[in-house]
Amino acid sequence: MRHRRELVSRADDDLDQLVAARDQLEELVRVIVAIGSHLDVDVTLHRIVDGAKVLSGARYAALGVRAPDGSLVSFVQAGLADEAARMLSELPVGDGFRLDDLAAHPRGTRGSSIRAVLAVPITVRDVDFGTLYLADDRRDVVFSDVHERAVRALATAAAAAIDNARLYERERESAKWMKASREITTALLSxxxxxxxxxxxxxxxxxxxxxxxxxxxxxxxxxxxxxxxxxxxxxxxxxxxxxxxxxxxxxxxxxxxxxxxxxxxxxxxxxxxxxxxxxxxxxxxxxxxxxxxxxxxxxxxxxxxxxxxxxxxxxxxxxxxxxxxxxxxxxxxxxAGREHALNQELAQANSVGDALHAAAEELHRLWRARRVLAVTFRTHSVPMETTPDIVSVGDQVQWADLPAETREALTSVRDGDLLTLHTTQPGTAAIAVQHPEGVLVVWIDLSERRSFTLEDQTLLTVLAGRLSQGLQRVHRVDQQRETALALQH
Structure with a gap:
């Protein structure tokens, strides 16, 4: 009878452990999903710290972030005082450690209230990112093998989440810098x-x-x-x-x-x-x-x-x-005045048509292009469906001669934002500017199928802005000349 009770008791203990392991696994999955569901680095780091607290049952948690040279950069903390966090960061971590009583460690601080400590490193792309610290000051609390395994699993998932968040942040930063570059270019136009x-x-x-x-x-x-x-x-x-x-x-x-x-x-x-x-x-x-x-x-x-x-x-x-x-x-x-001869060409033009021919020839020479198209979509006095006018330098072509995909691309650029460069096809670039009678799309086909560099993009954007200004100026002079001739007549 006694033996049976022992077997039942042991079976109950095993069942409790299985239930506890299942519950912790479910909690681990929830935490991993939570830390991977946000692409902001700061939010991700805080979720890692909070998730580690939940998994370990610790009262305190912190994540020490380190620079490439190993120096401590910052702490993300949950309940841990600054002094205690600094003290933990000075302990050698290696592959991680677990202490039941911090005071027993050779470098532990006996005056600290912290007792149990669990430290696990986080490595992102084979580089030490930092250390995840769990700490507790309750006398009856220690971290078990189960806690350590769960936190190490979390650290592995955290590395992937941090890497994804940093990649996203880098892309977002890149977009911001490129936008600022365009703002500066626009400001320099006028x-x-x-x-x-x-x-x-x-x-x-x-x-x-x-x-x-x-x-x-x-x-x-x-x-x-x-x-x-x-x-x-x-x-x-x-x-x-x-x-x-x-x-x-x-x-x-x-x-x-x-x-x-x-x-x-x-x-x-x-x-x-x-x-x-x-x-x-x-x-x-x-x-x-x-x-x-x-x-x-x-x-x-x-x-x-x-x-x-x-x-x-x-x-x-x-x-x-x-x-x-x-x-x-x-x-x-x-x-500052180092722009190409485009300004001189525009200043010498007697009509908008002459200006467009001169500009297309200058762009063709500047990029050693196979072909430069200046396509005018007149929108002010005739319907949009009217066949656009084309000035072609290099390979001569008319609108009907262009491949359907090129005509669609030119129309798409026309309908987009002005002074926004389009370089979706290798070896080509297009940009739309204001024309006195509608919208002008400049299309450049390079002789080789290379991508437009940042320098190419900046130069074309600035010159396109100058071209738009020059066309407006030539158009006003044209109108004044016609008005004078009419008055003389």
């Missing part, structure tokens, strides 16, 4: 190329990099070759101490910004070789320094610095900001 755009560049760089300060330095003697320049001058600033930094001069020799201008290569740094009062003397923090170069000429240098407690810039971010800098440099060069 603004003062020496003041407004410079301020716009630093304002956008500060905002998008979530930085503390941004400065833009230009050559003190802009007409000299870069090897003959002796100093840069801070021409635009944004963020902290903006009014104090403006106008500061920095020598080319022996300075970080001068070195970037000479080499033409961006870099990430946490210290500057030459002190810039109000910028580099506010303490060490991560900064990106980027040259603004167009046509082998140095137009300036952008330096963007974050706050000391922020995550440092990484190589992926450097690529984003470098694209922005190249885009801005080309736009600045064009707006």
């Amino acid at each position: 603004g003062d190329p020496q003041t407004g755009p410079l301020q716009l560049i630093v304002d956008r760089a500060l905002e998008l990099a979530d930085a503390e300060q941004a400065i833009l330095l230009v050559p003190r003697e802009p007409d000299l070759p870069v090897e003959e320049l002796d100093a840069l001058v801070v021409a635009a600033t944004a963020g902290r101490y903006a009014s104090e930094v403006i106008g500061r001069q920095v020598p080319m020799d022996g300075s970080t910004t001068g070195g970037v201008a000479r080499r033409g290569l961006p870099l990430i740094t946490d210290s500057f070789q030459y002190p810039i009062e109000g910028f580099t003397d506010v303490g060490e923090r991560s900064a990106i320094v980027m040259p603004l170069i167009a046509d082998d000429a140095v137009l300036g240098v952008i330096a963007v610095a974050r706050r000391p407690q922020q995550l440092p810039f990484d190589a992926n971010y450097l690529e984003l900001v470098s694209d922005f800098a190249r885009h801005a440099a080309i736009a600045l060069a064009l707006a």
Whole structure:
């Protein structure tokens, strides 16, 4: 009888363990689904911490995020005091550890109320991302093998969720920087190329990099070759101490910004070789320094610095900001008077038709294109269904001769936003601009099937804007001439 009771009791215990294991597995699945269902990095990290608390039954949880060099960058905490979190972050983690009593650890703090500790590392793409800490100060609480297995499974799922969130964030950041580049290009079409755009560049760089300060330095003697320049001058600033930094001069020799201008290569740094009062003397923090170069000429240098407690810039971010800098440099060069002979061609044209022919020939020469089409969709005086007018340079063609997919693509560009570049097909680019009598679509077919680079895109966008302005100007002159002739008659 006694033996039977023992068997029944053992069976009940086994059943309880099975039920507990099933419940924990279900909870693990719910937590994994929760942390993978959001693509914001900060939200994902908080869900990881909260999920680890639920799985382990711990009173406190934290996730220590580390930089590539191993230094602690930030803590995401749930109930854990800052002092206790710092103390845990100083313990060697390795592959993880579990303690029933922190005071027994050689590096444990006996004065701390924390007793039980479970630490599990999180590795993202074979790189140490940080450590997940579970802690409890109750005397009767310890972490079991079951708790550790569940938290390690969570850490594996967390790595994938963090990676996905970071990839999404990178794509979102890339879209923001590209949008800012287009804003700068648009501003340069009709603004003062020496003041407004410079301020716009630093304002956008500060905002998008979530930085503390941004400065833009230009050559003190802009007409000299870069090897003959002796100093840069801070021409635009944004963020902290903006009014104090403006106008500061920095020598080319022996300075970080001068070195970037000479080499033409961006870099990430946490210290500057030459002190810039109000910028580099506010303490060490991560900064990106980027040259603004167009046509082998140095137009300036952008330096963007974050706050000391922020995550440092990484190589992926450097690529984003470098694209922005190249885009801005080309736009600045064009707006400052280095644009191609397009303006002269437009100024010499006697009619809108002549202007279109001259512009198409100039674009054809500039890109060494197989063909350039300037397609005018007249919308003001005749129905949209009317066959559009085509100016073709290179391979001569009429509207009816074009393949159906090309006609559809041109019509789609016409119906889209003006001054928005379309490069969906390799080796081609199209952009729509305002025409005095409707919409003009410029279509470029390159001789080789290469993609349009960022420089190509910036140049075509700016020149398209100039073309639109030139056509409006020629149209007004045309109308004034016709009015004068009518009056004379």
